[in-house]
Amino acid sequence: MIFHQTYQKIADLVDLEWFLSQETDRPVSGKDGAFPVIEAASDFSDQECLLAWLKVQRGASLGAGEPLPGSKVLFSLNILFFLTSLVAFGMGAVISLGVLHYDGSLPVNLLYAFAILVFLPFTTVLLTLLVVLFYRKNIPPAYSLLLYGFRRLLDFMLHGMGSSLPGEKRQNAMIRKRKMEDFSRKYAPLVRSVLFFVFQLGGFFLVAGIFITFFIKVTGSDLAFAWQSTLNIRPETLARLFETLGTPWRFFFPEAVPDLDQIEGSRIFLKDGIADLPGEHLAAWWLFMIMALLVYGLLPRFFLLVFAFWQLRKRVFATIPDDSRTRALCFFLRQSAVPHGKEKSFWERSVVSEKGVLTHDEKRETVFEGPWELWISDEIPEDAKGVLLQKIQSRLGSAPKRVFSVDLQGLPGFSGLVPLVVALEVFMPPVLEDLQVLQELSEKSRMPLWIWPVGLPEALPPYAPTPEDLVIWRKKFESLPEPRPLLFGNAQHEK
Amino acid sequence: MKNKLPAIYLTVVGHPNEGKSSVVSTLVEDDAILVSPWPGETRESEEYPLRPGGLVHIFFIDTPGFQSPRRTLEWIRAHEEKAGGKDLVRFFLETHAADPDFKDECGIFETFLKSTGILYVVDATRPLRKGDLAEMEILRLLGFPRMAVMNPKNTKEDLAEEWKLALRKNFNAVHVFNALSAGFAERIRLLSSLQSMDPDLEDLLQPVIETMKRDWKERLFLSARLILDLVEKVASFRVTGKAGQRSSIPQKTGELTQDWLEGIRGMEKESWSTLREIFRHRFFAPVPGFLTLEDTDLFSRESFRIFGLSRAQLATLGGGTAAVLAAGVDLALGGASLGLVSLTAGAIGAGWAYWGTRNADTRRLAGIQISGVELVIGPVRDIRIPWMVLDRSLMLFHTLITRPHAARDQSIFENKSFLHYLENKEQRKIFSLITSASKGEPRDSLREEGYQILFQVLTRMADQKK
Numbered sequence: 001m002i003f004h005q006t007y008q009k010i011a012d013l014v015d016l017e018w019f020l021s022q023e024t025d026r027p028v029s030g031k032d033g034a035f036p037v038i039e040a041a042s043d044f045s046d047q048e049c050l051l052a053w054l055k056v057q058r059g060a061s062l063g064a065g066e067p068l069p070g071s072k073v074l075f076s077l078n079i080l081f082f083l084t085s086l087v088a089f090g091m092g093a094v095i096s097l098g099v100l101h102y103d104g105s106l107p108v109n110l111l112y113a114f115a116i117l118v119f120l121p122f123t124t125v126l127l128t129l130l131v132v133l134f135y136r137k138n139i140p141p142a143y144s145l146l147l148y149g150f151r152r153l154l155d156f157m158l159h160g161m162g163s164s165l166p167g168e169k170r171q172n173a174m175i176r177k178r179k180m181e182d183f184s185r186k187y188a189p190l191v192r193s194v195l196f197f198v199f200q201l202g203g204f205f206l207v208a209g210i211f212i213t214f215f216i217k218v219t220g221s222d223l224a225f226a227w228q229s230t231l232n233i234r235p236e237t238l239a240r241l242f243e244t245l246g247t248p249w250r251f252f253f254p255e256a257v258p259d260l261d262q263i264e265g266s267r268i269f270l271k272d273g274i275a276d277l278p279g280e281h282l283a284a285w286w287l288f289m290i291m292a293l294l295v296y297g298l299l300p301r302f303f304l305l306v307f308a309f310w311q312l313r314k315r316v317f318a319t320i321p322d323d324s325r326t327r328a329l330c331f332f333l334r335q336s337a338v339p340h341g342k343e344k345s346f347w348e349r350s351v352v353s354e355k356g357v358l359t360h361d362e363k364r365e366t367v368f369e370g371p372w373e374l375w376i377s378d379e380i381p382e383d384a385k386g387v388l389l390q391k392i393q394s395r396l397g398s399a400p401k402r403v404f405s406v407d408l409q410g411l412p413g414f415s416g417l418v419p420l421v422v423a424l425e426v427f428m429p430p431v432l433e434d435l436q437v438l439q440e441l442s443e444k445s446r447m448p449l450w451i452w453p454v455g456l457p458e459a460l461p462p463y464a465p466t467p468e469d470l471v472i473w474r475k476k477f478e479s480l481p482e483p484r485p486l487l488f489g490n491a492q493h494e495k
Numbered sequence: 496m497k498n499k500l501p502a503i504y505l506t507v508v509g510h511p512n513e514g515k516s517s518v519v520s521t522l523v524e525d526d527a528i529l530v531s532p533w534p535g536e537t538r539e540s541e542e543y544p545l546r547p548g549g550l551v552h553i554f555f556i557d558t559p560g561f562q563s564p565r566r567t568l569e570w571i572r573a574h575e576e577k578a579g580g581k582d583l584v585r586f587f588l589e590t591h592a593a594d595p596d597f598k599d600e601c602g603i604f605e606t607f608l609k610s611t612g613i614l615y616v617v618d619a620t621r622p623l624r625k626g627d628l629a630e631m632e633i634l635r636l637l638g639f640p641r642m643a644v645m646n647p648k649n650t651k652e653d654l655a656e657e658w659k660l661a662l663r664k665n666f667n668a669v670h671v672f673n674a675l676s677a678g679f680a681e682r683i684r685l686l687s688s689l690q691s692m693d694p695d696l697e698d699l700l701q702p703v704i705e706t707m708k709r710d711w712k713e714r715l716f717l718s719a720r721l722i723l724d725l726v727e728k729v730a731s732f733r734v735t736g737k738a739g740q741r742s743s744i745p746q747k748t749g750e751l752t753q754d755w756l757e758g759i760r761g762m763e764k765e766s767w768s769t770l771r772e773i774f775r776h777r778f779f780a781p782v783p784g785f786l787t788l789e790d791t792d793l794f795s796r797e798s799f800r801i802f803g804l805s806r807a808q809l810a811t812l813g814g815g816t817a818a819v820l821a822a823g824v825d826l827a828l829g830g831a832s833l834g835l836v837s838l839t840a841g842a843i844g845a846g847w848a849y850w851g852t853r854n855a856d857t858r859r860l861a862g863i864q865i866s867g868v869e870l871v872i873g874p875v876r877d878i879r880i881p882w883m884v885l886d887r888s889l890m891l892f893h894t895l896i897t898r899p900h901a902a903r904d905q906s907i908f909e910n911k912s913f914l915h916y917l918e919n920k921e922q923r924k925i926f927s928l929i930t931s932a933s934k935g936e937p938r939d940s941l942r943e944e945g946y947q948i949l950f951q952v953l954t955r956m957a958d959q960k961k
Contacts, residue, residue: 167533379624407625409565427621429512429534432562432596456621472534 011070092209107224225285511560517674517901733873810849817844
């Protein structure tokens with residue numbers, strides 16, 4: 001169940017990103033076609049809204065017969081996990097078989113076998129624990145280092161190409177870099193957790209391979225263990241060492257801790273051979289070895305594996321695809337779920353005359369009042385405002401709660417927690433300080449912030465932005481960090 | 496030429512994408528300057544020299560657009576009491592050198608330290624906005640000599656009164672300059688109007704303007720020479736080739752015609768390339784197409800040759816040889832034959848040599864080809880061909896002088912003839928030159944006169960470029 005939930009969430013994340021990328025302009029501007037009506041969406045949290053939308057999208061794409069990217073990613077993950085386990089198990093088995101070699105004349109070198117089969121895997125456990133315990137964001141592990149290096153390279157390339165790349169290409173490169181950073185911000189911890197889990201899975205199966213092969217070898221063949229040392233270590237020293245190592249199981253399984261007789265009786269001098277050594281001492285070591293493998297290898301690895309899975313699960317559920325697109329999407333989903341027929345507001349009664357003048361008609365049936373506000377740049381001519389209001393409320397499907405005329409540089413002063421539409425003139429390219437103001441506003445409000453582009457009065461139709469201006473503004477916004485403002489615009493008219 | 500006058504540095508500033516680089520590109524005739532509809536193309540300030548006739552006195556400094564004008568203005572207003580002019584600029588640079596938000600402003604302000612004056616470029620086809628006013632106010636508070644250049648980017652020149660009003664309040668002079676249509680005269684006018692920005696500049700600018708005018712004349716004369724030389728070469732151009740069999744003559748003629756066309760095109764290409772260099776167009780590189788030869792009389796001549804001799808020469812030689820040999824008989828007869836033998840033999844020899852080679856087929860002697868048909872294409876009898884080449888060169892010339900260096904498209908010619916710029920008398924003179932060249936009798940006096948005529952024509956074209 002836990003596995004299923006975790007897997008399902010990974011698939012949800014992948015599918016959500018995929019469906020969002022397929023929507024192109026719609027989640028941003030809500031244009032062309034209504035959003036699915038999701039019952040009670042107005043009471044949902046953002047995550048619930050997104051899940052409900054995902055469900056609808058999945059249902060709609062069932063007919064296509066193509067597996068969704070989420071299933072593909074899960075399939076790939078399963079293959080990765082399976083192959084990792086298999087390869088690690090095989091490696092463990094090979095290592096074990098390589099070490100446990102006895103042909104009747106030379107016994108298995110006990111210290112050597114202990115070092116390879118127990119000590120080295122245990123060292124990796126300790127290192128992993130060190131990484132887990134002392135991991136800090138400013139001590140990046142290999143993944144972060146790689147990403148950091150890649151980012152630095154990209155920065156270097158961008159800087160280097162800065163003078164030679166044409167402006168638009170440079171902008172596109174900045175957008176790609178920004179997308180990578182956004183992806184990293186959202187999913188880097190999750191990717192790291194997946195990698196950590198894969199490493200732990202590999203580690204566990206490596207040790208499992210060693211353990212099982214050891215057990216099979218001991219059961220199915222005649223193994224003799226003996227120790228030797230050029231340093232002429234005293235058996236008493238070794239006895240104390242093994243006694244210490246056997247502490248975890250000494251009290252409930254004392255037979256698996258070698259005594260001094262066994263240690264002395266299994267000491268081999270190569271020039272004398274093993275003919276004079278008692279056979280029971282040579283064989284008795286398997287109990288100690290199997291307990292050491294279990295206690296210092298398999299069990300810690302198992303716990304690390306469980307920890308890695310727990311961490312992965314935690315990360316998966318902590319990963320929330322919160323960005324401008326999802327906020328905009330949630331806004332429109334809630335809009336589509338709100339029942340009509342609320343009391344008409346001032347703006348609901350707004351009527352725009354042919355001359356673009358705003359009047360109010362008590363009898364007029366119009367859209368309900370939405371939760372959003374409209375801020376119109378004070379540089380936009382008065383005669384344009386009526387037409388703008390009509391267009392914007394028709395696009396958003398509701399009338400604004402309030403309308404303000406604002407100076408762009410005064411925007412950060414507001415911090416209303418409502419979705420905002422800011423009508424701005426876009427016939428001049430945005431300068432850095434304008435972009436900073438809008439980005440700051442978007443960050444403060446934590447709500448969707450749309451920019452409604454306004455063109456020149458001479459445009460056809462009047463105040464319509466040119467496709468070129470839309471492209472410039474859209475790309476400038478795309479190079480801003482999340483949460484960023486979104487530009488209303490017809491993608492079909494852009495390059 | 497050695498510079499004796501101090502250099503003038505003019506910084507070109509403005510909002511992003513207003514056409515600053517276009518203005519600089521057109522002014523200094525440098526089509527390598529990055530110009531694009533995408534804002535922020537200019538990332539670093541860069542100096543571009545104006546080089547009339549190799550003389551460098553004026554540098555235009557292209558800068559990135561203001562990115563934080565309101566905040567910069569706020570800062571300047573807060574600090575204008577403490578310092579002014581270049582000191583205020585230095586103070587700004589010290590304060591904001593490490594601030595990425597003011598990177599472009601610092602880039603612009605750095606140039607002010609060496610700047611003689613500032614050109615503020617605006618696209619006056621859009622409404623005036625608060626950001627523009629902030630930029631103007633910055634420049635006003637800094638107090639450098641400054642001039643506003645209204646660059647109507649979309650060539651409509653639909654200039655709003657509110658712009659003029661705002662600009663006049665803040666600038667010593669306001670000048671309209673369309674970087675996408677300005678020619679030599681407009682450039683000279685802009686440079687002259689710089690004097691109104693600062694009277695001290697007059698003494699510095701006047702020699703530059705004079706040099707520019709001289710240089711322009713020289714360029715027109717060089718162009719005239721180049722074009723006329725091309726026309727003369729085309730008029731006298733011919734190619735020759737050999738055909739083995741008479742039956743292969745049509746095919747060989749076709750090949751030679753193609754070679755002739757290629758030759759003409761090669762000459763045109765070379766001439767066009769030089770013309771582009773004269774007017775400093777490096778990236779605008781139109782290539783002449785092949786001439787259209789419908790109903791065109793390319794003079795073609797074919798002659799049979801044996802031992803390198805034509806049939807007439809061969810007949811003379813054959814007749815002479817036979818006559819000399821037969822003269823022995825006449826001598827032996829002691830003159831009784833009255834030389835008739837020699838005469839008859841000579842006639843037979845000449846007749847055989849001439850008529851015997853009628854079929855013009857290849858003859859071989861010991862495996863070596865000793866005869867064949869020589870084909871000649873050109874010089875053209877059809878006078879329209881050199882005129883066509885002249886017209887195409889005039890078209891290119893017109894494109895080069897009307898095409899500003901800020902233009903980045905590759906469209907070239909207006910589909911019309913430019914020969915009407917030549918008056919009847921001038922056409923007759925050029926006609927004489929072409930005719931004498933096609934006959935292979937070039938006359939230096941005619942040529943010199945032709946240069947002068949064409950120079951007059953090009954000057955007229957340049958003056959009436961619209």
